[in-house]
Each structure stands twice: as structure tokens, then as C-alpha cells.
Amino acid sequence: xxxxxxxxxxxxxxxxxxxxxxxxxxxxxxxxxxxxxxxxxxxxxxxxxxxxxxxxxxxxxxxxxxxxxxxxxxxxxxxxxxxxxxxxxxxxxxxxxxxxxxxxxxxxxxxxxxxxxxxxxxxxxxxxxxxxxxxxxxxxxxxxxxxxxxxx
Amino acid sequence: xxxxxxxxxxxxxxxxxxxxxxxxxxxxxxxxxxxxxxxxxxxxxxxxxxxxxxxxxxxxxxxxxxxxxxxxxxxxxxxxxxxxxxxxxxxxxxxxxxxxxxxxxxxxxxxxxxxxxxxxxxxxxxxxxxxxxxxxxx
Numbered sequence: 001x002x003x004x005x006x007x008x009x010x011x012x013x014x015x016x017x018x019x020x021x022x023x024x025x026x027x028x029x030x031x032x033x034x035x036x037x038x039x040x041x042x043x044x045x046x047x048x049x050x051x052x053x054x055x056x057x058x059x060x061x062x063x064x065x066x067x068x069x070x071x072x073x074x075x076x077x078x079x080x081x082x083x084x085x086x087x088x089x090x091x092x093x094x095x096x097x098x099x100x101x102x103x104x105x106x107x108x109x110x111x112x113x114x115x116x117x118x119x120x121x122x123x124x125x126x127x128x129x130x131x132x133x134x135x136x137x138x139x140x141x142x143x144x145x146x147x148x149x150x151x152x
Numbered sequence: 153x154x155x156x157x158x159x160x161x162x163x164x165x166x167x168x169x170x171x172x173x174x175x176x177x178x179x180x181x182x183x184x185x186x187x188x189x190x191x192x193x194x195x196x197x198x199x200x201x202x203x204x205x206x207x208x209x210x211x212x213x214x215x216x217x218x219x220x221x222x223x224x225x226x227x228x229x230x231x232x233x234x235x236x237x238x239x240x241x242x243x244x245x246x247x248x249x250x251x252x253x254x255x256x257x258x259x260x261x262x263x264x265x266x267x268x269x270x271x272x273x274x275x276x277x278x279x280x281x282x283x284x285x286x287x288x289x290x
Contacts, residue, residue: 004250005174008257012174016264023271068282070275072225098279105283112276131276 027131030118030141042125048107049117052096056119060090061126061145064117066098066105071113073132080138090146120145154197156219156270159226161210162192162202163267166233170260174253179244182256186237193230197223200230225275229266232274233259 033042046056049064056062063081067074074095081093098105098113108117116133118126118141126141166185173182192200240255262273 002175002177002249002253004253005177005256008253009171009174009260012257012260012264016261016268019261019265020269020271023265023269066279068275068279069222070225070228070272070278072221072272072275075222099282102283105279111280111283113279 023131028129028133028137030127030129030133030137032127033125043123045108045117045125046119046123048104049119050123052094052101052104054094054119056123057121059092059146060121061142062092062094062119063142064094064096064119066096066101066108066110066113066115068098068113074114077114077116077132077138080135084139084142087148088142088146089149091142118145153220154203154223154226155206155211155217156221157211157214157217158197158203158206159221159229160267160270161206162200162226163263165202165205166263167260167267170256170263173240173256174260177244177249177253179241179252182237182244182252183241186234186241189230189234189237193227193234197227197230225272228278229262229272229274232277233262236262 049056052064054062054064065074065077065081067078078093078095081091085091085093096104098110098115104110108115110130112130114132115128115130117128120126126145129137166188169181169185172178173185188201192203197203236255236259240252240259243249243252243255245252265271265273
């Protein structure tokens, strides 16, 4: 029995547990900008997103997703957004290949994929989230800004 | 496209192998795991040894395929695993067991996260690595 190996094993198990807890509770949560910094950083972020071809004035809510080819949850998020779009015409989804837009990735401080930005029609950044978004939270923010259309 | 349960099963086998590596300090076993990573990452998942094991022994006992995923993310993860397994194997076999154990431990965290929660650590860190590289080169 290797003492070093045993210690490393226990540390690795503890780290994994901690990471799993963090993924369950924190990852993917929508962070809203604080009031005082919202105007400055928000408008700067909006300009960067506009330079990628994002046009927030075309929809009630525009969700911008940064993705890479090696990102499995990005595909799931893209599918979920497409599904939400079928009943919510005010919702627009833009998918950015992060690898080919590294300038913007650095300017926006995107570290993980998927990272999502939520913009209202005026171009204001309502919030951002890193990691696969929680389905209920994603639906809630979409419904708050681009509600489903009732056909009755 | 691959059955999502294949890479998950492979991650569990990898986890067990890495735990045995840490408990025995066997550099050759870690080297063998490096070969497994290399086959899956470089030749493709259809040749991955644990994937073959899954298709021959496990999949026939499970229900039909319910969900498929793209091959690129799990294949990239194999290359990340290869890097850590190589560093660890060299560490153990060159007389630096602490380096070997730490590298094996990091690989274990990634494998167990993948197996238990389906989270691909290497895939998440990919963008971070891409982000810093050109800046350093400049």
C-alpha cells in the first residue's frame, strides 16, 4: 500500500465531491449585474456582442451562447433554446463559436462553455450564466421577457 | 454520434484503474491506461478499448440507445486524460512517485466527475486553454 497514493486518492475524492457539489448548486446560475456597474460594463458588453452581429432590438429577449466543438452541454442548451423558440416568438438565440472569436471571448471574460448572455430589446445585459443553464431558470428568464403566445 | 452510456461506462472503468494505480503505485498500469487513452483519443472512440468492452459486454444487456452525443467532446477528453496519464507514468517509472501520484490523482478527479455527474472537465477547460495560448505566443 502506497502512503502517498492513499493521501492523493483521498484528496482527489474530496476535490471531486466539492466540484460535484459546486456543479449541482452554483454552475449555470444566472448572475445579474449589480445596479451601479450595470450601465458601464453592461453597455461595453453589449457593444462587443453587437460587433459579433447580435441585434438585440430585433427581439424581446436575445440569448447569446458561446460554444465550442468540444462542448456537449452547449448542444443540449442550443436544442432547449430552439424548443423554447417554437412557442415564444419574442425570443432570439445567437450561437457564437468561441474559438473563432477569441478577441470577444477575452473582452467579455468568457471562461467556460457554455456561457450565455441575456439581452433585452434595448440592448441592456440582463444577466449572464456559465455552465449548462438550469432548465427551470432558463424558462423563467425567457418567460419574464418573451412570454409564450396563447393561440386561443 | 456515440451512445452517451459508452463514454460514461469508460469513465467508470478508468476511475477503477486509476484508484488501483494510486493504491499500488504501479507505473506500468498507468502506462497501460495511457495507451487506452491514446487509442480512443487518436484513433477514434470506435476503437477505444473500454468502448469495445461496453459494446460487446454491457450494451446488449441494457435497453436500446436512448440518447446519442457527438464524438468530439469525449474524444477530446481522452486526449486530456492521455496527457495526465503520460506525465504520471513517466513520474512513477522514472523514480518520482509523488509526481506520478499527483498526475494520476488529477486524472482521477476528471474521470470520476465524468462518470458520476457526466461532467467533462477537459471540455470545459478547452476554451480557457485556447484563450491564453495566443497571448503567450505574442
